[in-house]
Amino acid sequence: MKERVTIREVAREANVSIATVSKALNGLDVVTPKTIERVTEAAKKLHYTPNLMGKQLKTKTTKMIGLYTHTITGPYFNTLIEAIVEEAGNYQYGVNVLISSDKQILSSHLLGNMVDGFIGFEELIDEESLSTIRAEGVKAVFVDRKINDGSISSVVFDSQKAGRIAAQHLIENGHTKIGFLPGHPNVYDSDERYLGFQEVMAEHQLPINLDWTITGLFEEKESYENIKNYLLTTPRDKWPTAWIAGNDLSAIGVIKAIDELGLSVPEDFSAIGFDDIELLGYFKPSVTTIQNPIQEQGKQAVIELMKLINNQKKGESKTLDCQLVVRETTKRLSR
Amino acid sequence: MKERVTIREVAREANVSIATVSKALNGLDVVTPKTIERVTEAAKKLHYTPNLMGKQLKTKTTKMIGLYTHTITGPYFNTLIEAIVEEAGNYQYGVNVLISSDKQILSSHLLGNMVDGFIGFEELIDEESLSTIRAEGVKAVFVDRKINDGSISSVVFDSQKAGRIAAQHLIENGHTKIGFLPGHPNVYDSDERYLGFQEVMAEHQLPINLDWTITGLFEEKESYENIKNYLLTTPRDKWPTAWIAGNDLSAIGVIKAIDELGLSVPEDFSAIGFDDIELLGYFKPSVTTIQNPIQEQGKQAVIELMKLINNQKKGESKTLDCQLVVRETTKRLSR
């Protein structure tokens, strides 16, 4: 890397002090139009670009928010992240996406003053991380856990309600034997959905059969394999008549498995996902789902973070509503 | 944000100079085990985390590579980025994903010494950007354009060959009327594929009908709408018998459009995509495609970038091979 030209050389070129260069370039109005021009010209001539390290070290602000996650893969993350980027732009903030599951890396970035605040997931939700965050007064917004105290806010979906809606929809369609595919263990949204599902089943005095509870991990592949395996190894009369998948991708895996065994959705099984990802409508049959306002979540997360950064308020928690989208994979049980 | 504890306070706590703290904490072996322990203890007690701004300002290295893109949405980006992150980790480098289409933002980050080098796309490929990159000696690897000179390398797919393979496969299956859906205009991969397609068509003395060239933009939605519109407004005897889509998503859109009009792939049309994204196998019918080694591209991009960063060589260009994956959407023409 070649030596970069610094403010010092611009100063020399313009025959002026470095203080003046700084002020001129940052538009402080204490400096004469004439010198502003001289400085700007010199800067342009030398191709000067300010060293952000120097600048941020001094100003102690980065105009960057961190987005810390172990993965960006999948439509949920894609949509969320782009929404965050867009909203952050409205505040003249950049978004610094850091992908790692190494808590060390994330927190050294975080505590190393590389960002003014961050939006995070599960990865940083443990007692140790949270207490550091609180102790250091780091501004944080979580989007997959309800937390609010001190400098921490959160924006989550009403996933319990989502679980309820899914179960209710199936029950209204005559289903009584309903299977469930949880996502990753201890993930808030997944747990909450299961909770809502349980509640509704209980309210209708319907049993939950643990054989029908099959790991899906939010992934099409895992769901496909596990469901296929279940169907191949379980007598037909023990099967449920509907599946609530962990999310849309998981539902797609379920459907594929069923299809491959010569069975059909929704004739033999109903299936339902969560999120309403864009590609969903391109599948055949198109998938019934509970729509989550992902973009709104991204936007609100930024809004809350900005409030924290500007010290406008203490951490608080927002919950976003969800909505049933009926498509072709759920159907009245006709038996 | 609360005041962070600095090296100075650690020094005071450990009754030692800040130089010693720095050396102790960075494992320079000039310092006594006894003081190392004292310092480490003090640092732990005070919850010291080094300010990365200070550190990087001094060392002029960030151990970060930038990934500059206007979008991360879509399986291609997801896969590529995660591969990059993984490989960078092998070099103890972090990846700083910056999403923006604003050239200003990208280059101020870049020239502001925020990263040791970057992997970039189309966005920074224009004469002005390139000449700055060259002039400043910024280390760069592009993955969607063949460029190699000075401090710039590239790792691209052999997209011309991909286009050739696609066309050949269809022609071998008896197709002579073949439509094409380009991606975004002036995008390398798309252009190259078209070139390969043209070549093969010419070699077989087959005409390319411009009515069969339909904008797809690499997107399922755009492709779906445009194909649907084409089919609705064009007499059946003018139709091609096969489509080469811009990528897999585009192919999915094409198939959806055909399906919705009561026609079928591969009975009425063959269709072929590019990339071989993961979800492809879950569609019905599963999609024939030209597989690109996306993960390999990510890996190689990092490898090349590291060579540049360590001044091990001048910019060079790598081209990765591709491969036909026949699935259900292409079929021998039976007329």
Add this chain to the structure above:
DNA sequence: ACTGAAAATAAAAACGTTTTTATTTGGAGG
């Protein structure tokens, strides 16, 4: 015990900015 070199530590400089404080400049008012 003393010398001298090696080892350990401390002090100071430096990285590139911004900001605070000090100095110079340019006029208006007498």
Add this chain to the structure above:
DNA sequence: CCTCCAAATAAAAACGTTTTTATTTTCAGT
């Protein structure tokens, strides 16, 4: 033609590190 004040600019300090240079400590070898 001074004096003084405001305006403009320059100088210096500071941000938190690492690195270079200087100083102190340790302890062989006599």
